[in-house]
Each structure stands twice: as structure tokens, then as C-alpha cells.
Amino acid sequence: MSKINVGLFGFTGTVGSAVLSPLIDAHKDDKINLIILHRESSDLSKIPSDANVEKRLVYLDESGVKKTKSVVGDLDVVISTVSGGGIASQTYLVKSLEGSKKLKTFIPSDFGVNWTKKEYETPSLAPIAQKEDIVKLAKELNVPTTSVRVGIFDLFFLGYKFLGTDVKNNKVEVYRDALKYQLRITSLGYLGYALSQLVQSPSKIANKTITLYDYAPTGQEIVDALSKVNNKPAEVVEYTEKRYEEDQKDTFPAIAAGIRKRWGTNQWDNEEGQVEKVEVEGWKGESLEELVKRYV
Ligand SMILES: NC(=O)c1ccc[n+]([C@@H]2O[C@H](COP(=O)([O-])OP(=O)(O)OC[C@H]3O[C@@H](n4cnc5c(N)ncnc54)[C@H](OP(=O)(O)O)[C@@H]3O)[C@@H](O)[C@H]2O)c1
Secondary structure, X not given: OOOEEEEEEXXXXXXXXXXXXXXXXXXXXXXXXXXXXXXXXXXXXXXXXXXXXXXXXXXXXXXXXXXXXHHHOOOOEEEEOOOOHHHHHHHHHHHXXXXXXXXXXXXXXXXXXXXXXXXXXXXXXXXXHHHHHHHXXXXXXXXXXXXXXXXXXXXXXHHOOOOOOEOOOOEXXXXXXXXXXXXXXXXXXXXXXXXXXXXXXXXXXXXXXXXXXXXXXXXXXXXXXXXXXXXXXXXEEEOOHHHHHHHHHOHHHHHHHHHHHXXXXXXXXXXXXXXXXXXXXXXXXOOHHHHHHHHO
């Protein structure tokens, strides 16, 4: 049986580099054939020199669609982990994948939560709505897709203090009933591992929306973990309704507010109903305490 050809686009980014490493492992183990898709300016030196993977240039404008079609025509799976201007550029990737006889699924750069229709209409969340436009276009062009939803990345929650929680200063910020409800956290290590496994059976995830996360502690469990690691009781600070309203004005605060709301109300689904949480076997993760310790 021929090996699955997996294309990765956006390998230099935070998510891309987390996905690159386990995909290279799967490539070396002969489980997949990894092909790096890149643009002219992408830093190819970020690919380990011993990876022995093929690199292919893609053209992300209307005039480049025909050329890119021949570049991606033999791929079974394409994973995109782009961000910023790259989200809209995926339009040309989708157009290049249209009509592919090989493609089992395209995984566009989503890696967010299940936003609601109302949230998509919030002006500050327009960059998030762009992701939906890509999925819509893919459906129109009969390009099979898999939307991968996650929780907040460990790096963003524990490293970048994206939800206000500050592990070094032993402070947990909570909105509404966050102490009793679970926060979905996806470690970048798990996301990369999970994708490297799932792409080996692409028909199982094609035309689906799936959720991947490996931690779901309650706010209280997070408070307990910080208290234990810092050896003194963690401070619990309330994130107020006023701040929630103020945070709607700008993109990153609005994204963070949206995640805080899901955590504090335990409402993680949107009007499309419950999204399947896929469990990927074989992952050996750390305990929450070990994870927190790494960031302290
Ligand atoms: N759930 C969470 O906690 C969370 C947190 C962060 C991000 N995310 C999501 O994860 C995804 C990836 O984000 P990230 O943080 O990994 O992004 P990132 O680190 O900013 O990486 C950006 C990547 O996008 C590519 N790129 C940038 N501009 C481009 C353009 N105009 N055309 C084509 N490619 C372009 C870059 O490629 P080059 O090397 O070619 O420049 C790079 O590989 C996004 O969808 C983001 O919303 C989720």
C-alpha cells in the first residue's frame, strides 16, 4: 500500500513547528511521506537538516493557482497552520486543491474554539470569521475538510498569560463560575502528536469538525496546582463583567474573553451542536502540576 502523502503549510509558526516535529518522526518511521509546502520567503533553515523531507513552493495568488495545483495534486492530506495574512491566502490553496483526485482531507488553520454566529459578527472577531470563509469556500468547491478545534494552548494560558492567570506570580483569574467549571487546555505537544496520528487515517476525519484537548481542569484544580507548585495559596482574582465588555473592542482581548466565557459558563458548543472530542491513543503527557512547574 502506498504511503499517505501529507503536506504541511505554515511549518515555521508556533503551531506549525509543534506539528512539524511529530510529522518528521512519522516520516522517518515510514508511516507517512511528509512534504513541506512553503512560500518563497519561508525560512527553510527551520527544518532539521536530517529530516530528509521534500520541500515544495506554493503560489498564493490567483495567477499561481494552476502551478500550485500541480504542486499539491498528489497529496492525500494538507495541513495548514498559517496565521495573520496567511488565513486569507488559504483561498488559493483551496482553489488549488479543487478537483484533486488524491486529497482525502484539507485541515485549514483553525485551532480555535467553537465560535457562535453572533461572535463571528463581532467586528473585533473578524479575523476569526475569515477562517469560516475558508471552510465555506472549501465546501463550495467540494474540497473535503477537517476543522480542528482545541482549547487554549498551554503556551498561551501558562506562558503568555492570555487569560490573566500568572503562574509565576501565583494568581488565577476567573470569570463567573470558572472555579467549578473545566478549562479546555491543548498542549502543543499533544496537538502535534494527535495530528501526526490522525493524518494516517484521513478518511476517519474527513468532512468533520473535531476537538482535541488533553487537559480539562476546573478553575479550583488550577488554583490547587499553582498553590502546590508555588508552595503557598494562589490568589484568585475576579475577571469582571465590565472587563468582559471592554475586551470586546480588540481582537486578542475579545478572543481571550470568548474563551473565558466558555470556561466560566461551561458552554463550549455553538449552534452546530456538540463537536466530537477525539481521543488519540499513545500520548504520554505530563500531569497538570508538572505542566505548571515547567512554566513557573
Ligand atoms: N487556541 C489557541 O490558544 C491558539 C493560540 C494561538 C494561535 N492559534 C491559532 O493557530 C493557528 C496558527 O497560529 P500560530 O500562532 O502558530 O501562528 P504564527 O506563529 O504567527 O505562524 C504564522 C505562520 O503563518 C505563515 N504566514 C504568515 N503570514 C502569511 C501569509 N501572508 N501567507 C502565507 N503564510 C503566512 C508563516 O509562514 P512563513 O514562514 O512563510 O512566514 C508562519 O508559518 C492560527 O489559526 C491561530 O489563530 C490558536
